[in-house]
Amino acid sequence: MSDTYVTFHGWVGNEVTHRDPNGVSVVNFRVASTPRIKRKGEWMDGDTTWYSVSAWRGLADNIRESVKKGDAVIVHGRLRSEAWTREDGQTSTTLIVEASFVGHDLNRGTSSFLRSSRPERNEVDVHEEIADMVHRGADDLTPMDSWGNPRGTESDQPAA
Template sequence: MAAFNKVILIGNLVSDPELKQTNSGIPVTSFSIAVSRRFAKQGDPVQADFINIVAWRSTAEFITKYFTKGKSILVCGSLQSRTWTDQSGQKRYSTEVVDEEVSFVEKKADNAAGGAINNSAPSPYSSSPKDVAFEEMSTDDDLPF
């Protein structure tokens, strides 16, 4: 059976990401993003889910250089569960998104770090059928099949 594990999230960083290194010198950062739920009962405040993210190598370096607390971020990765034993001997479980790709969400003028991609460009396609002019096509009577 084929497997597919892809997660795409847009949210805001809960705190400044901090770059660390493993014992073998590989850059890594772990952080959380707040992702607003799409629907809320009328009159209720919007709820958010807090998702743990881990990024490695150049992606970790990029995130810690250009993203800060409160900034919007787009994360593409895979969901991973792991277990470990903490210092007191308790078995712990964690589920997190392993970040494979990251992108700016805010407009360039809104991002103090600079270099952001402006994702607000208008679509080159019209969504209104009245704006499209169609020519009448001849019948298909002369087609050889």
């Protein structure tokens, strides 16, 4: 089955909600997209389409910090639809976009970019560390079993 990707612009219709299920960041928000169409020589608003947008991990964190209700945004992501039954018994369809990219629509206003910080990494000279390991004496190395697991001392072994 092929995935359908869409790109659209519109206005954020609610506050961004953030959750952290199983330690993975996710946000959800709705976007209203209303096209301008020309009918009989006059420009008018077309029908508004509402999209439910979700984003995960780092993108979710950045959206949580950047996007607010009423912001003009551009969204690109994978489109799917979900049918559900309303309380009155009628069937409705929701358009859901799992976002790959989200940004402010700069045709509608200005924005200021702040680079996200990356998780801290140890700044280790890999070549120096490898050379140190190669030149270490056998008595300085951790004993390993045939599976590459560190072999414990006799005191680490369970009693028989």
